[in-house]
Amino acid sequence: MAMKSEIHWMEAGEMSRLARDGELSALEIAEAMIDRVESVNPGINAIVYWDPEQMLVEAAALDQQQARGEDLGPLHGVPYTIKDLTPMKGVPVTSGIAALKDNIGTFDAPIVERMRSAGGLFMGRTNTPESGYCPKTSNHLFGTTRNPWNRDLTAGGSSGGAGAAVAAGLGPLAEGSDGGGSIRVPAALNGVVGLKPSMGRIPKVSGVQRFASHSFHGPITRSVSDAALMLDVVAGPDARDPLSLPNHGFSFFESLDEDLTGWKIAYSETLGIDTEVDPEVSAIVRAAVSKFAGAGADVVEATPDWGDGGKAMWEGLWVPGVAALGERFDVEAMRGELDDELIELVLTAKTLRGDDITRADLFRGRYYDAFERFMRDFRILASPTTSVAAFPVERFNPKFLDGRSLADRLLRWSLTWPFNMTTTPAISIPCGFTADGRPVGLQLASRLHADLDVLNAAYAFEHLQPWSSSHPGISG
Numbered sequence: 001m002a003m004k005s006e007i008h009w010m011e012a013g014e015m016s017r018l019a020r021d022g023e024l025s026a027l028e029i030a031e032a033m034i035d036r037v038e039s040v041n042p043g044i045n046a047i048v049y050w051d052p053e054q055m056l057v058e059a060a061a062l063d064q065q066q067a068r069g070e071d072l073g074p075l076h077g078v079p080y081t082i083k084d085l086t087p088m089k090g091v092p093v094t095s096g097i098a099a100l101k102d103n104i105g106t107f108d109a110p111i112v113e114r115m116r117s118a119g120g121l122f123m124g125r126t127n128t129p130e131s132g133y134c135p136k137t138s139n140h141l142f143g144t145t146r147n148p149w150n151r152d153l154t155a156g157g158s159s160g161g162a163g164a165a166v167a168a169g170l171g172p173l174a175e176g177s178d179g180g181g182s183i184r185v186p187a188a189l190n191g192v193v194g195l196k197p198s199m200g201r202i203p204k205v206s207g208v209q210r211f212a213s214h215s216f217h218g219p220i221t222r223s224v225s226d227a228a229l230m231l232d233v234v235a236g237p238d239a240r241d242p243l244s245l246p247n248h249g250f251s252f253f254e255s256l257d258e259d260l261t262g263w264k265i266a267y268s269e270t271l272g273i274d275t276e277v278d279p280e281v282s283a284i285v286r287a288a289v290s291k292f293a294g295a296g297a298d299v300v301e302a303t304p305d306w307g308d309g310g311k312a313m314w315e316g317l318w319v320p321g322v323a324a325l326g327e328r329f330d331v332e333a334m335r336g337e338l339d340d341e342l343i344e345l346v347l348t349a350k351t352l353r354g355d356d357i358t359r360a361d362l363f364r365g366r367y368y369d370a371f372e373r374f375m376r377d378f379r380i381l382a383s384p385t386t387s388v389a390a391f392p393v394e395r396f397n398p399k400f401l402d403g404r405s406l407a408d409r410l411l412r413w414s415l416t417w418p419f420n421m422t423t424t425p426a427i428s429i430p431c432g433f434t435a436d437g438r439p440v441g442l443q444l445a446s447r448l449h450a451d452l453d454v455l456n457a458a459y460a461f462e463h464l465q466p467w468s469s470s471h472p473g474i475s476g
Contacts, residue, residue: 019077050124073119096139126161181416188441261296316360385441
């Protein structure tokens with residue numbers, strides 16, 4: 001039987017196997033995780049709502065189900081967290097907004113339903129910036145989430161609570177959401193795995209964002225195999241999401257393969273984005289990409305001829321994405337309760353014209369076409385996930401963007417949002433550390449619906465350069 005102190009670093013697949021085989025009870029898992037949250041979470045503020053008594057009740061019910069000989073789900077006894085943007089029945093759903101502190105969810109998103117039905121053990125809700133508007137995690141309701149590797153550093157965002165929780169051993173599986181990099185940025189800065197799947201792979205039901213073609217649910221985990229396992233559980237069609245994909249007909253987890261023989265991988269330093277890549281980050285990512293030769297792949301340096309899509313991302317997706325907040329609240333009257341940058345974003349949304357959005361959408365189509373043509377020659381497009389490693393937690397953005405516009409300060413340090421524009425799969429995986437111990441992420445992207453290619457490339461790298469034994473030295 002596993003030692004209680006080891007449980008919080010177990011992968012979900014191993015934890016579920018031990019629980020299903022009777023070597024570890026769901027109650028033992030719950031007790032170990034409660035101890036871990038009580039010890040570690042106060043120092044990083046990753047989980048902002050949890051109910052340990054209810055967690056024990058649910059764990060006992062899972063053990064009783066097993067004792068009765070009932071069929072057990074693939075996540076039997078495995079703890080998971082849900083981001084405080086995602087609908088969930090009977091618990092607070094605040095989006096990090098102080099005015100919504102008493103809002104209780106009335107229904108479960110499909111991803112929540114599926115995690116629970118698979119035997120998962122709900123641990124709590126993770127922190128997010130207000131309305132999930134930016135790649136940092138701080139709000140006026142719950143405060144700031146800190147990076148487990150160094151609490152003086154940002155955890156990124158907007159799934160910063162999820163990324164920090166997984167990195168700190170507060171559960172092996174976390175749900176994140178990604179409208180421009182909000183899964184992959186915190187995955188990179190916290191040294192974990194973050195997958196943004198293809199549009200429709202995981203159904204979403206989120207009110208006014210129902211038809212948003214740049215917004216995704218996805219797993220944040222400590223291993224690629226756990227990301228594939230979670231994707232198996234939560235992927236598949238749902239009639240409530242008109243953009244959801246049909247069943248894919250195979251298991252991502254069982255199809256993982258580290259052999260990349262004959263694969264052609266492109267490496268791009270900036271993806272054509274007007275940004276400055278920190279030289280240390282660049283060197284770490286380039287060294288990581290060179291290792292793909294060990295799995296049989298051929299790596300060449302190349303960038304899609306798609307131009308810089310920042311203006312289209314800003315005017316066509318990012319700014320319109322917060323417009324509904326301005327319909328719900330008088331944001332100017334909420335100064336001191338909302339971030340000034342979010343208020344500026346909502347006010348900017350009110351100034352957008354229809355032709356601005358149409359022009360951005362037309363560019364987005366050309367952007368996708370250029371990417372699709374480029375990927376005819378490659379299986380994977382690799383890049384840094386972010387142009388810098390984690391920076392001080394009190395900062396809104398890296399120093400090199402000081403004095404730039406809000407659009408630049410939000411967009412110009414991540415290399416993630418191009419694949420929200422294209423709706424195609426992309427994953428961030430750990431690939432090294434800076435000299436002062438900050439994690440660096442490698443992003444791997446592919447063509448539409450090639451989620452398995454992205455997972456397999458990441459799985460191969462995980463074997464070429466293992467990271468599973470690397471954990472932050474955090475104990476409380």
